[in-house]
Amino acid sequence: MAAVDSRGEVLDVQPLPLPYFLLRVRVAAMEAAEPGQFVMVAGANRPEPYLRRAFSVYDQEAASDGSLVISLLGKVIGRGTEALAACVPGERIPVLGPLGTGFHSVAAGISGSGGSESGRAALVAGGIGSAGLGLLAQALERSGRPFDFFYGGRGAEDLVEAETFRRLSERSGGRLVKTTEDGSAGERGLITTALEAEVRTGAGYTTVCTCGPHGLMAAVAGIAAAGGVAGEAATETPMGCGYGACLGCAVTLKNGGYALCCRQGPVFRLDEVAW
C-alpha cells in the first residue's frame, strides 16, 4: 500500500472546547487509513514550524468523487498544532499518508483471520490519545465486537469526544467509562485505576488497546500483563519525516533493540515495548 503525498483542501476547523480542534481535510487520492495509521501534515505555506506533524486519522469518509475526507482531532500544544488549528477553509495543506502500521492484531480479529482475537475489548484513551482510537472504535462497532471505552483526562474538557465514544461503545454492547483527575466528569482519579478494577473483577477482556501519554500506556501494559490480556498501544515520538528516512522516531523494545515509530509502529504490542 502506497502513501500519497499531496495537497489536501481544508474543509473546516470545527471549534471544540479549547485547546482542542477537529480539522477536516479533503485529499484527492489517498487510500483509506487503517485504524491506528497516521498522516504527516502542516499548515498552509508556512515556513515555520519546519517539520510536518504526525496526526492519527481520527475519522474518514470516502466521497463520491473518489476523494477521501479525513478528520484530525488535535490539541494545541505548540507551533505545529497552532498552525493547523489556524487553518482556513479552502486552504491547501500538505498531507502525506496513510503511514505506519495500525492495530493489526485487532484488525485480524475483525476480519476473522485471527481466531483468538474475539470477545470483549477494552479501549483506553488518555485525553487527546482518543484521536488514535477513533477508527478502531468504529471498526469494532461495525464488526459487532463489544468494547468498553475508558476515557481519562485531567478535567471534563479533556474528554472532548466522550459522546462519540459513548455512542460507539454502547452500540457495540459495551459502555463508556470516564475518569478525571479533578473529578469534573466521571469518577475522580486515573483511568488506569478504573481499568484495573474491571480487569480484576473479571470483565473478561481478550484485548486491550490504548493511546495516550507514555505513563498511561505503560500502566495499561502492566495491567494487561497482570491480567493475562494481550493488547496493543499506539505510541508517539517526535518524528522528522514520518516515512522512515530520518530514523529519528526510535521506540525502545524489550529485546533491547529499536523500532521506528513511523514504520514498524506507531502501533506496537503492549508486551514488546520497553515501557
Added chain:
Amino acid sequence: MSAGARGLPSPDLSTRVGPLRLQNPILTASGTFGYGLEFAERADLHRLGGLVTKGLSLEPLAGNPPVRIAETRGGMLNSIGLQNIGVDRFLSEVLPGLKDLPPKVIVNLFGYAQDEYVRLAERVEPYEGVAAVELNVSCPNVSKGGIEFGHDPEILSRLVRRVRSATGKPIVVKLSPNVTSPQALAGAAKEGGADILSAVNTFVGMAIDTATRRPILSTIRGGLSGPAIKPLALRIVFDVAREVDLPVIGIGGVETVDDVLEFLLAGASAVQVGTALFRDPRTAERLVDGLRERLRAEGIPSVDSLIGAAARPE
C-alpha cells in the same frame, strides 16, 4: 540543444564534479534519503543528479536511544547514532535496485578506526554501481570514532591516503563545520588523495526542554541541520572552494532554487539536499525543475558558468 518554452534553449544542467559526471547538480544527502529505495514511491529517483546513502558501517548499528531528534527554529537537531543495516546488506539487497538508475550512487562510509574505513572501501570496490565513496569523518553523534578523523589534519590526511590505496573510486571527504579552519582539513584531505570535498556536516548543538529542565536529546548534543545553517555552510563552502583546488559539493539547508544558486556561486559544483526532504519528499526533484526554469528564464546556458562566480573579481 533543444528549444524550450518561449523559444529559449534548454539549459545544460549537467555538471562535472571531479571524476563524476552528473546529469544535474542536485543530490540527496546522507542520512536523509534512507538507502534510496525507501523513496521510490514518493519521489522520482530518475531525475536526481545523485544520491548519497545513509552512512554504512562494517556491521549493522542499532543507533542511539530515543529521543533522537528535536525541532528547532529553521531546522532540527538529530542524534541518530548512525543506525544502519551494514555495508554487506546494502550491497546485496539495496544496490541492485539502484545501480541502473540515472543518478550516481555515492556510498557514505563510516568507521570507528582507520582499518574499518579501509575495509569498507575494499568491500564496495568491486561494485560498479557505486560511483564514489563519501567518507563520513565528521559525525557528531557517536562517542568515539568519526569525528576525530575529521578534526585533525594529520589524522585525516593519513586516513584518506589509506583509503586511497584501497579504492580506485572517487573519494569524497565530508567536512566537519565544527572546527576552527575547515580549509585546513580540506587541504589535508586533498593531500591524502581525496577527489572531492562535501561541505558541511551538521553543526553541534543542543536543545533543552524547559518543562523537564533536561536536554531533549538522549545524547545531550546533536547535529543541527536545515535552513538555519545555510549561511554558515555557505561561508565554509566559499572559503574551502577558494583555498583548496578540489571540487566541492555544498550541503547545508538547501531548500530553494536560490539556495542552490548561492552554493554554486560560492564555488560548489553540486549540492546535497537533506533536511528539506523530511518536510517535502519531493524537494530534490522540485529543485531540478526549478533550476532548469531559472536558468532558462535568465538565459544562462549551463550550470558550469555559475560555479564560483561570487569568488571572482568583479
